[in-house]
Structure formats: structure tokens, C-alpha cells
Amino acid sequence: MLLITCPYCGPRPELEFSHGGEAHIARPEKPSELSIEDWTQYLYLRANPKGLHAERWRHLHGCARFFNALRDTTTDQFVATYKAGEPRPTGGAA
Amino acid sequence: MDKTLAPNAARGALDGFTAAPALGLAAACPMTRFVLRGRAEALAAAEAELGFLLPRQACRAASLDGRHALWLGPDEWLILAPLADGPALGEALEAAMGAHPHSLVEISQRQTAIVISGPRATGLLNVGCPLDLDLAAFPVGMCTRTVFAKAEIGLWRRAPDSFHIEVWRSFSPYVWRFLEAAGAEYA
Numbered sequence: 050m051l052l053i054t055c056p057y058c059g060p061r062p063e064l065e066f067s068h069g070g071e072a073h074i075a076r077p078e079k080p081s082e083l084s085i086e087d088w089t090q091y092l093y094l095r096a097n098p099k100g101l102h103a104e105r106w107r108h109l110h111g112c113a114r115f116f117n118a119l120r121d122t123t124t125d126q127f128v129a130t131y132k133a134g135e136p137r138p139t140g141g142a143a
Numbered sequence: 144m145d146k147t148l149a150p151n152a153a154r155g156a157l158d159g160f161t162a163a164p165a166l167g168l169a170a171a172c173p174m175t176r177f178v179l180r181g182r183a184e185a186l187a188a189a190e191a192e193l194g195f196l197l198p199r200q201a202c203r204a205a206s207l208d209g210r211h212a213l214w215l216g217p218d219e220w221l222i223l224a225p226l227a228d229g230p231a232l233g234e235a236l237e238a239a240m241g242a243h244p245h246s247l248v249e250i251s252q253r254q255t256a257i258v259i260s261g262p263r264a265t266g267l268l269n270v271g272c273p274l275d276l277d278l279a280a281f282p283v284g285m286c287t288r289t290v291f292a293k294a295e296i297g298l299w300r301r302a303p304d305s306f307h308i309e310v311w312r313s314f315s316p317y318v319w320r321f322l323e324a325a326g327a328e329y330a
Contacts, residue, residue: 057201057216058201059201061289062273062274064273110295111288112201112216112217112219113215113216113219114216
């Protein structure tokens with residue numbers, strides 16, 4: 050079974066986790082001033098890269114905290130996990 | 144709700160459940176339970192009231208005089224206390240934490256507990272739980288939320304061969320029967 054390293058609890062089986070979509074997407078400060086294209090970009094359009102991808106995960110059946118992970122979408126390997134709010138580790142394409 | 148109905152007079156979710164002695168399954172006695180969340184000031188006040196420090200190390204439990212605090216998350220603890228402490232403990236904690244922002248929720252009726260002990264305990268648990276339960280990886284005093292088959296449980300190792308399983312009461316017959324089925328060959 051795939052082990053995912055929770056920044057709080059350490060390596061744990063993947064069954065305890067749930068995926069939360071792409072990470073580091075900040076909600077616009079003033080949505081009402083956004084063009085429809087920019088709002089669409091924020092709401093719906095995601096990078097969907099082949100390779101390293103920063104994404105949100107939640108240790109649902111554990112400490113229940115959200116955190117971010119850098120995962121290779123071609124190999125499913127977790128390169129790094131880090132707490133929410135911390136910058137994306139260097140390395141890999143955006 | 145009828146206020147005269149004492150919590151321990153309510154029907155237990157595992158009333159009447161018995162298992163073969165070889166499996167070492169038992170329903171834990173009813174307890175008072177709280178989930179506490181808060182920041183440093185509220186936690187310090189709660190610790191003063193409880194008389195012991197809440198564990199800050201991930202996945203560890205602390206105990207004093209029949210009261211236990213189990214780490215659930217970086218700012219979240221499960222507090223277990225004897226049933227007799229009841230609402231008085233909650234009121235005392237509320238009073239102690241006072242104005243400090245916090246969340247204290249009584250969940251005595253939400254959860255129940257199963258105790259599994261004996262040489263087969265880890266083997267039976269690992270039929271439904273993917274955690275490494277070797278003593279080196281999951282030492283005595285470690286506790287965590289995890290999954291058991293299709294239910295979420297809180298698992299707390301109280302002795303090398305004894306575990307306390309916190310489970311939502313509606314899931315408790317399922318967990319019990321699953322453990323029974325897992326141990327069918329030993330029963």
C-alpha cells in the first residue's frame with residue numbers, strides 16, 4: 050500500500066487520506082472586480098501537469114489536517130509533503 | 144429530552160455482545176468524553192483544571208487518575224474521564240478556559256469503546272487496519288485516528304497486548320462483528 054507522509058503524523062497508509070485538488074490557488078481579493086475570464090480561470094482552470102504537481106491532501110482519518118504534497122503524476126510518487134501555508138519546495142515544473 | 148434519564152441508564156450500543164474468550168474482546172465501561180480544541184492560553188487553563196499536561200507530541204496519550212487526554216490533531220484532543228465526572232468536568236473546563244477562544248464538545252453519547260487484549264490483538268486488528276502495529280512502530284501510549292475496515296476508529300495502545308478502540312456507537316456492532324469474523328478460526 051502507498052504510504053503518504055503526513056507532516057504531523059508521519060508515514061501513514063493512503064486509505065487514511067483524501068485528495069483536495071491543486072494547491073496554492075489563492076482566492077482573488079476582490080472577486081467583484083474580476084473579469085469573467087479571470088474568475089473562470091480561478092474557479093475552473095487547473096494546471097493538470099504531467100510530472101510534479103503541488104496538491105492539497107487531507108489526513109482525513111488521522112489528524113484531519115489539510116497539508117500540501119508534491120506528487121509526480123506519472124509515477125504517483127510523493128516527492129515531498131509540507132504544512133499548509135508553507136511555500137512549495139523547489140524543484141520540478143510549475 | 145428527558146433530563147432524568149442518566150447517561151448510564153441509556154441502552155449501550157454493545158449491550159448483550161459477547162465474544163469467545165480466545166478473542167479477548169470486551170465492551171469498555173461507559174465514559175465521559177470531550178473533544179477539546181484551542182490555542183495555548185485555553186490549553187494551559189484546561190491543563191490546570193485537569194491536573195496534567197495535554198500531550199503535544201503527535202499521536203500520544205497522557206493520563207492521570209482515570210482521566211486521559213489523547214492527541215487527535217495539532218490543536219485537538221480527546222478527553223476521556225470516568226462517567227461519574229460527567230457534566231461537572233465539562234462545566235469546570237468551560238469555567239477554567241473562560242474567555243480564551245476554544246471549543247469543548249461533549250461526545251459521550253457519540254462514541255463507545257471496545258477493548259481488545261491478548262496475544263491475538265494485533266493480528267485481529269490488522270485484518271481491518273493497515274497501520275504497522277509492531278511495538279517499535281506503535282508503542283504503548285500511542286493513539287491515533289485510523290480506519291478499521293469501513294469504519295473510522297480511534298486506536299490507543301494501553302499495554303503491549305491491549306488496545307482501546309474508540310468507535311462511533313452506530314459503527315460499534317460492525318467493528319465488533321468484524322473482529323469476531325476475523326478471529327473465527329480461533330474461537
